[in-house]
Amino acid sequence: MxxxxxxxxxxxxxxxxxxxxxxxxxxxxxxxxxxxxxxxxxxxxxxxxxxxxxxxxxxxxxxxxxxxxxxxxxxxxxxxxxxxxxxxxxxxxxxxxxxxxxxxxxxxxxTEQHRWWVKLARGAAFELMFPNQNRMRWLGKGIRFYQKSGLRTLARGIGVMKLLPKPMRDMEKIMPDASSHGVVEQIGTRHPAKGEKIATVGLFRGCIMDVLFTETNIHTVELLMEAGFEVVIPDTQNCCGALHAHSGEAEGARALARRNIQVFKDAGVDYIISNAGGCGAILTEYDHLLHEDPEWKEGAAWFAERVLDCSDLLVRYGRLPGFSEDESKKPVKDSEPVRITYQDSCHLRNVMRSSDAPRRLMRQVAGVEYVEMMEADRCCGSAGIYNLVQPEMAGQILDHKMEHVKTTEAHYLLTSNPGCLLQMKNGIEQHGLSDRMKAVHIVDFLHERMCSGCGSK
Ligand code: SF4
Ligand code: SF4
Incomplete structure (x- = not known):
């Protein structure tokens, strides 16, 4: 022995x-x-x-x-x-x-022996970029310049993209237009409720969300205002720390958590609202993350118990706006309703235990047929940066997922997390479905169908 x-x-x-x-x-x-x-x-x-x-x-x-x-x-x-x-x-x-x-x-x-480029990439992501909102903003500006200046067309034309590994090439193809101005720069930090105020909520804007999906953040604010919530977006909030925690950088995640707790406490909010399952899940676990820190333990518990996904807040406490039929979005055949389906975000479902609220909201949209996808609760293979670092397994999982997606014959595939959304866009592209199906964030879908008169910035 x-x-x-x-x-x-x-x-x-x-x-x-x-x-x-x-x-x-x-x-x-x-x-x-x-x-x-x-x-x-x-x-x-x-x-x-x-x-x-x-x-x-x-x-x-x-x-x-x-x-x-x-x-x-x-x-x-x-x-x-x-x-x-x-x-x-x-x-x-x-x-x-x-x-x-x-x-x-x-x-x-x-692991002290990371290859030099892995060390460099991890240092840049975890220490330089994610913890600093200004640098994330500059990243957004850089991506936007690349997308809009003709550089992207040039790079694709001369075949530079072929030098990238396949998963990165695939992602580059479906990357949405980045925004050089985040939600606060575009609409400000405080937004009054429509009608009598139910509560004051703080929007957790996310870092990737606010660079690649700024419109979704703006739509979230407008949806919440319409449902009776005053919305505050504390400008000094940080990255949630999810990528740090999942990549073995626990101390980095704890430092970010401490800063977020302080910022949202100072803002005096009743709830902290996320529109990204991956961020929301770690925010609800700040109490565990800091349970050995006597100075922050109490604040972390205060924070964690106030975190809710946007759909849950709307269903539990909101005055729901009407979600009307959008004639301009009807499919080709007039008689056909718009068919939608939903891919759960794993962290929203398995950690925040929220799967019913988004479905209830989708079912309330007039003129829409909601189809439950087989194994909608199974991971799509995105999982943070898993699809980039474990492309083989992620590819297999995505292929199986897309078989179920196809059988729904949906026009819209909705999700509640930016990573899942990108992965679904990637799957639609890879499986040649882009002529009949679109992947959209649930907030954007609901916002587009909000009752008339709302949505003014
Ligand atoms: S379900 Fe899995 S993790 Fe839980 S007790 Fe059984 S074997 Fe262990
Ligand atoms: S991949 Fe398997 S072991 Fe890992 S978190 Fe998902 S269900 Fe659990």
Whole structure:
């Protein structure tokens, strides 16, 4: 038998994992396997180590000193999408999301030998860009210049794009027009409710959202005002920290969380509203992120319990505006209603536990037929930057998703998260469906069909 204490002593990563992994959560897993059918990577491969139960067993084996973490161990952790579909399926309430973040944090801490360009890219993204809204704005300006100045046409014409890896080429093709001015620069920070005020809400504008989907942020504000909410958009808010937390940069995520808590507290809001499932989910988990920080623990709990997705706020507390039929958007045949379907955002569904509210809103739109897509609750393969770093698995998952998308014969494929939206646009393009189907954020769809008289900036 191997000398386990010696093994652990010799492997610094094992030491780090042992310290970081929550032993209670590891022990809670009773190996029942109820989570297996919910897991996309297990469904694609059929391999136990690619399942939540398998990954937890690997973590436990390392924490117990039975196994030494090697490259294969790291690969299994990195193959996980972090979609957290395993959590609602688990009868023991194992917090898998926390375990995988702890494992990745330890791995990242241990990895001093990143290739130089990975180091550079991570440093630029996690330290320079995401934490700084002004730099994100400059990024937006840069992308817009590239898109509008003719540079993009030139780059495509002379074949520069061919030098990029395929997943990046695909993304470049479907990238929406970036905005050089964010939501605050365009419409200001405070917006009164229409009619009697129900509550004051703070909009979490996001960083990618505010560069690539600024219009959606503006539409969110207008939808909320119409439903009776005063909307405040604190201008000094930051990135939510989701990409940091999911990439093993827990301390970076904590620093961002502290700044956001302070900013929204100072704004005196009743609710904090997100229109991006990926951001919303980490915002609801600030209490866990800072649970070991005595100075911020209370503020983090205050913040986390106020976070809601836009659809949930509208359905639970809002005076819903009428969502009318839009004649100009009718499909070719007059008699046909507009058919729509919906792809759940994993984090909205599995972490924020919100799946009913968006469906209720969509069903209220006049002249629209809502079709439930088979396995709409399954990940689309986007998962933050997973589709860029694990293109093979992400591609397989997307292909399966698109088979279900096709059978809905929908004209609109709605989503509640920018990553899912881009992935769905990518799937529509790759599967030759762009002549009959469009991927749209649910807020934009509802906004377009709001009753007359609303939507004035
Ligand atoms: S987070 Fe998603 S991919 Fe990872 S183990 Fe859970 S279900 Fe599987
Ligand atoms: S469902 Fe929960 S308890 Fe059962 S194997 Fe999966 S993680 Fe473990």
């Amino acid at each position: 191997a000398d386990v204490s010696l093994q652990t002593r010799l492997n610094p990563l094992a030491e780090k994992l042992k310290l970081r992994l929550d032993e209670d959560q590891l022990m809670n897993c009773m190996r029942c396997g109820f989570c297996l059918p919910a897991c996309p990577t297990f469904r694609e491969t059929g391999i136990e180590a690619e399942s939540p139960r398998g990954r937890i067993a690997l973590m436990k084996a390392v924490a117990d000193g039975i196994m030494s973490p090697d490259e294969v161990f790291e690969e299994q952790m990195n193959h996980c999408l972090g979609c957290r579909a395993c959590e609602p399926a688990c009868p023991a309430d194992v917090k898998y999301g926390q375990l995988i973040e702890q494992a990745r944090d330890a791995i990242e801490d241990h």
